Amino acid sequence: MRKAWKITIIAGAAAVVIVTGLSMTFNFIMDKEWTEQRAAVLTAYEKTILAKAVKVERFVAEKPYTVITGEDKIGQPVYVWVGQDEIHTEMGSAGIDAAQAEAKVKVAHPEAKVLRTTPGIRSGQLVWEVFYKLQPEDKMEQHFYDYYAFKDGQLIDTLRLTIQ
Incomplete structure (x- = not known):
């Protein structure tokens, strides 16, 4: 009975270490992307009419953009494209969704x-x-x-x- 408990405790500790390691690795890998997204959202708050960010995505074609889907102060849908050296804003009503x-x-x-x-x-x-x-x-x-x-x-x- 004691041997079974030792094995269970060791297996549980190993599982915790593995899950913690995987979580830390994931956070380390994603940190740069999350930092860029946060910076893009802050830029959009400062320089556009965006009042609430709902969704943040990456779009890469000729240039990479962080695209923020959100709302203005009165709840109207707004799209903001934040590029390396440019920002473009469109109201949701200006196009299709x-x-x-x-x-x-x-x-x-x-x-x-x-x-x-x-x-x-x-x-x-x-x-x-x-x-x-x-x-x-x-x-x-x-x-x-x-x-x-x-x-x-x-x-x-x-x-x-x-x-x-």
Whole structure:
């Protein structure tokens, strides 16, 4: 009976050490990204009408941007793109929202499974990037990026990811 308790205590201590180590490693790896996101949100609070940040994402195309989805002082949706040397702000009412961009994919491909929708800037134009997958009959699963104009939702481009 004593031997079983010793083994249980040692296994429990080992599990705590492993979980703590993994948690510290994760925090160490993510610290730079979280620091950049916090700095971008603070910049947006200082230099734009953003009053409340709801979601912070990274968008990388020609240049990397931190995209903040949030609200102004009266609760209106606001999008802020913070780049290395630029900030761009748009009211949510100035364009389509994520749900509308996803709906455009679903109209074109009803069987598509949307994995992520992110506002971004691509080729100097405000866009919605919709990442989705399709599995045509008897074929491998395929992944796509559709880019829609932020202002009016017009399809700009579709990129298909291939395995090669």
